Amino acid sequence: MRKEPRQARSRAMVERIVEAGRRTLVADGYDRFSTNRVAQTAGISPGSLYQYFPDKTALLDVVVERYWDDVSDRVAASLADRISDSGPAMARAVAESLLDALDADRALLRVVAEELPARRSRQRRAALERRVRELATAYLAARPDASRRPSPAVAAWIVVLAVENLATRWVLDRPERPDREELVEEIAALVSGYLTSPG
Amino acid sequence: MRKEPRQARSRAMVERIVEAGRRTLVADGYDRFSTNRVAQTAGISPGSLYQYFPDKTALLDVVVERYWDDVSDRVAASLADRISDSGPAMARAVAESLLDALDADRALLRVVAEELPARRSRQRRAALERRVRELATAYLAARPDASRRPSPAVAAWIVVLAVENLATRWVLDRPERPDREELVEEIAALVSGYLTSPG
DNA sequence: TGCTGATGCGAGCGATCGCTCGCTTTCAAG
DNA sequence: CTTGAAAGCGAGCGATCGCTCGCATCAGCA
Secondary structure, three states: OOOOOOOHHHHHHHHHHHHHHHHHHHHHOHHHOOHHHHHHHHOOOHHHHHHHOOOHHHHHHHHHHHHHHHHHHHHHHHHHHOOOOOHHHHHHHHHHHHHHHHHHOHHHHHHHHHOOOHHHHHHHHHHHHHHHHHHHHHHHHHOHHHOOOOOHHHHHHHHHHHHHHHHHHHHHHOOOOOOHHHHHHHHHHHHHHHHOOOO | OOOOOOOHHHHHHHHHHHHHHHHHHHHHOHHHOOHHHHHHHHOOOHHHHHHHOOOHHHHHHHHHHHHHHHHHHHHHHHHHHOOOOOHHHHHHHHHHHHHHHHHHOHHHHHHHHHOOOHHHHHHHHHHHHHHHHHHHHHHHHHOHHHOOOOOHHHHHHHHHHHHHHHHHHHHHHOOOOOOHHHHHHHHHHHHHHHHOOOO
16 A cells, blocks of 8 residues: 555545456456456546556455455354364355355455466465365364374364365356255365265 | 478477567566567567467466466375375375365466466366365265265265365465464364264 | 469557556645 | 645556558479
8 A cells, every 4th residue: 555545535545446446357357457457447537546546566466365354254264163063064054055155256266266376365365265274274273083084284274175165166167967955065074074084 | 370380490489479478477576577578588580479379368278287287196196196086085185185286386277277368277276176076976976975965976076176265275385384284183083073973 | 484373571550458647636634 | 723744636657468551581393
């Protein structure tokens, strides 16, 4: 952030820019995400944009950061809520909340997960993975009887990456099979089958 | 392909262009993948490039297609070789061949999987997934005792996407844990645990 | 060897890009 | 009301891009 907005109108300006950035990204895709276009979408001048963002990627970072933070919050909340549930029930609940969170802005997910040069997006996405993985590690470490896998940290790494990709690809590709209910069931089987597999 | 190369030197030219495209992609990343730069890397003129490729994306497609076809061939061969093995043994063998294939050109994998606008790359990657998924579906359908999952097609979808992401992320992120041996073991447990989970 | 089409060249066009800077307008403190 | 700072504007610079086209060069056949 190049300059701190002091007045109310300048704070509103920053909001308009970020929102226009999000809309431009969704509507035109990443390769048409230009500062001139964002400014036009926001109904402001390119110069105004650069009063608050040092360069194009700084704006992009904020948009991406907001998206993944939102997804992260939802999943982490669901995971914390179900911390006392059994393994399969928790897997089901987390899978559903992840599907909800990804489905809430499917168009933006498509851009963020499939178009963005991942070097920028990956850091935020990795933060989501880390946050959920740490919660899962703590869960597994606190309940030794829930898993036969030797290392809770490794088991959490496996489960988080596997489930994340299944949910993302399902939301983006919308295959006929499995349908949503079936997918949640299969994810629960995948997780519980893995954790109870003798190690 | 705009024009079919007839003489030997023009076929060599196409090869030089594709190879320069691959090298440029690896060295400079996707956003610096310009036709002028590829031509310079190949030591030829931009005009020559456009004698054989109608536009920039056509060249990019060939480079990406070669990469995924190579990975696809390796994994499919390994899967066909081990078609008579038991489930966990086959999962191990396929996981190893996939890790080998992805590790063989890690730098290009990074660009193809993390930087490329996925709409182009995805089609070829999806072809790999489909190819492996169909082999896995046939395997599961032919051996009802190998899986308790209700639908072989859905089970194959789940397994392929889960394993693909675990292998890709492991190769790109190279986490301390799990190490390679551990990863193969965990993938085998994930697959066999899932397939034997009551459905 | 002379000829002809295939091949290769590279300056440069038109468009777009990220970003700047001199200017005007608006706000709030005195 | 005055005034200086904050906010906003937008034409346009310099660079890069994808791609073209007029021309030189080369290979294979008669």
